[in-house]
Amino acid sequence: MPRLALTGSRIRAKRTETGMKQAALAKKVGISPAYLNLIEHNKRRIGGKLLLDMARELRVEASALSEGAEAALVATLRDAGSRIDSAELARVDDFAGRFPGWAGVMAAQHARIARLEHTVATLTDRLTHDPFLSTSLHEVLSTAAAIRSTASILAGGDAVEPEWQARFQRNLLEDAKRLAEGAGALVSYLDGAGDVESTLKSPQEELESYLEARGYHLPEVEAGEEVEAEGEVAAYLARYRADAVALPLAPFQAAVAEGLDPVQLAARFGVDPATVLRRLASLPEVDGQAPVGLVTCDASGALLFRKPVEGFPMPQFGAACPLWPLYQALLRPQVPIRAVVQQSGQDAPRFLTYAVAQPRVLTGFDGVQVIESVMLVIPENRAGDLGEGAQPVGTSCRICPRAGCAARREVSILAQEV
Template sequence: MPAGALTGSRIRERRTMLGLKQSVLARTVGISAAYLNLIEHNKRRIAGKLLTDIARALEVDPAVLADRAEASLVAGLRDAAAVTPDAGAEEGRAEEFAGRFPGWAALVAAQRRRIAHLERVVEGLSDRMTHDPHLAASLHELLSTVTAINSTASILVEPGEIAPEWRDRFHRNIHEDSQRLAETSQALVNYLDATGEQAQPVGAPQEELEAWLEARDYHLREMERLLPATPAAMVQEAPELTTTAGRALAEEWLARYRADAEALPLASFEPAAREAGYDPGPLAARFGVGMGTVLRRLAALPPPEGAGRLGLVVCDGSGTLTFRKPVDGFPLPRFGAACPLWPLYQALSRPLAPVRAAVEMAGRDPRRFMAYAVAEPMGVPGFDAPPVFEAVMLIVPGDRMRVPAEGALRVGTSCRICPRGDCTARREPSILAEVA
């Protein structure tokens, strides 16, 4: 339904709620019942004095009848409808439903967001429980403490007398082990709770850097304005960066960010990116810079209001992910290997050759993205050293660019939590139920 065509639906809902007959309302505002019927079925536009008269008769502000449903609410409904088999028919009625039942529409959209959030939390927890060495060490400590308490308690319950000094020592051991068990359990719970999208864990230097960038939405205004502050000075003023390794990674990333900003200034690059529809190919040709620089720069742009942000992932020559900027609907594994079908890894096998592909992420609610990737050499290549490559992949959601459904490459997060059983690239069985 076209924008602004829901005023009639709101008039009908308001009239029904007040218990007014269509003929009574029509007579009150001086029009025929047949004409009012056309208005209420959105077959005639209405504005000006007639809208004001109807609003007065319905005891409501004219703006309430005339305003469109919020774009974000309609987008949320369409996102929820996309998971149904007959998605096309339902998506077309999203704006009408939002206009007639805004409360129910908000509830449906909120539930869809909650489901998507819980799915991301489950994926993150599964990834962490499968591959995280810190979690394994914590569980080992917890089980060792439980075993120590059990052994001491078994001695105390054995028949026979125990010397008072030994009994006191055993009691003290149980007390100390119990305290350690409580502290370890609480720390483990806090660690797992931090897997949610609103609180990223910072157990490793890379996590520390990404949590700091996430708090700034990956857009560093200080580097954009090219202020006198250097990357080192900016890191020194960041209390969130607590480890030496974390500060070193941040300083390295800031230096690269500044170099990209100097090559592609925000004032000229941002409008050019909008004009090009965020397609990195024309932008690289227009500004005469490397594709990797364009991909990183696009990911650093602040997203337009109401639009999803662009994701970015970087890996070294071994395929290990060295940087992640997540995007909704495209989970990035924290530990373990990612999906080998990603264009990121295709780029590693074709250095300097840009790769573009429409991808569909596996899951109960599959979503499509455009992925752009390239592998470029790091540093200055030498004759006596092997070339070292780094691959960069930009992830563009469907609300920023049209993503064709035909021929989309079906990918996952990692084999452990990918439900597609027919994948030839699978390394290990999935813990999830298989999907077609």
Template structure:
């Protein structure tokens, strides 16, 4: 399996360029040489204070060490390998491909994204052909008109001795229905033409909304500055349909409410003071815990802010919000790993759950999950719950036991997993 981001390799490279011994560098930043060795071999995730200390000693910007582009390319190459089960690829050499041939790696991932976009477009069009009410109505008009014309023509053929008056009526009916058929066919063709031009790669409104979030790092500057959620929903290029705009408006209103209750500067300062503890932050700002979890995930990326991911699901387990942290890819479709605390939270609504989890490449995260009502509670109907899970990257040295998790069963190579629901396409570890 690919390792986590190549931050460790870059640290080793800059250390050797400066002629520093591993033990000397470890001593200067206050960690053990064995732990630094694990970092340099990409076997331990790094961030926060340790990353800042290393960058200071090495005399380089923290972003130079922690840039996330390579992790994204590795994840996309893994996704590309999983999508083609008939071709065997050297999964254990993906890191080397990215490091030695970044141009080719970028080319492969770009082609894979294009193929996936086309597949999603075809899937979306197929779904439209099946469920589109406009198309169903037009098809019904065409079929009913064809049936009417056929019935009228059959009467004319089967009854040659019809009087002149009746023949004129039937011919008039055929003419009227033929014109109706032409209009319905043209209308249906125009509707299909509109659908065929939507080559966005986003098959559903939800994908369009989170394409907009992903493009901005889940930090919406316009709403941080008090912008209008409705205006933003109509301005972003990723949100290209009425359905997507309606859905985006819901998420943007929630974002605006969170930003208003927890202003960015005050919240970021409090997050550092309280060590990014969502429960403490919820108490500080008098907001529900799920709001503090969302707000932490909306912080802008920075050297002093840990790598934070967020995922949420509905009561059926289908993923809604997806913000992937480095080292743990989140699937685009269906459900995620059954071992995620996200799903455990659904079994205990209202009870906060905190677990240490470990991805397949050794990246560790503190996962904090909560199931909460998705709307107001009412006496006349059962509550509907959503679950939310914050993922905060860890770079501590303790060998605390962690729950081994994956992305989804399809691209998880862990062997002997009791939660597996389908075979993997990868080599079992």
């Protein structure tokens, strides 16, 4: 039932809430109780002066009766109920109009579930692939084993010479300190508390934090200024500077405004498509325009760089879903791939992706060629009309609930598959 046809349901709900009898309201607005009964059961339309009179008697705005629940609330309920029978889904407007309070509760629960699913995905990714976590756990367990071994010697029935006893006690004290420090650092790392986290970041995480704080756009580099940096940040800045020289900001932005086709832009500026994809992801954000995401990997499948975009989660460690065009491009180096994809989940927005793989390092005809794949991720509300359908993809197999996927590498930890 259309939302505009539910005015009667809202009038009945508001009248019941105020404790007013049907006959009393009908008398005040100058209609018969039988006619009001038809209106309240959505069998007669209402508008104009009669709607204004009823709104006045019920002490509400007329728009609250004619429009009811906001479109965003109804849309959220549709997302929450996307797996139920279509006949039930068609009644979501009626439900929102009759019970706006319960509808708000369901919408809030749906949003919380989505946030919790994202948290589970992030923690699972970190617990599964984080090299620091693996090393720290190994250190803690090794130290605990050493303490137990030393303690068993001291607590044994055999006599220990004073010199050796003092040595064992010193070892026990040092191991206990190591255990306390290692456990404390591990807890701080997992909790994300204090200043410890900043000293425990991997080089890739440091680079991503550096860029995220600057919105992935570096005006000082665009202006040709020298920026002091080390490690991964310095390497990224050198590449950013080369891309900015090849694709100057103002002319490139003007060209993008005419059309966002990476292959055409590459031909126009005489560069390779991968450079265009990276440059598109580094442009300054524009108000009202959704930002784009970028991800790169090498031939091993490990992600080298991530610029996340809302609705398209990217694992922080290890490899991602093998169905991503990012990996498909590795099968056809230097051949651009365009694909519309949609991740699993109830809210599942669609994205337009452009991907291309090409050699990054050439060591000669007889040497090893290092291949890098780049994928640009554009939200649907920026990409324009994407037509119907999309390639289903996931984040990583461990947290992907999609059943029957031929590319699955391991069983999902999510109990319910869709």
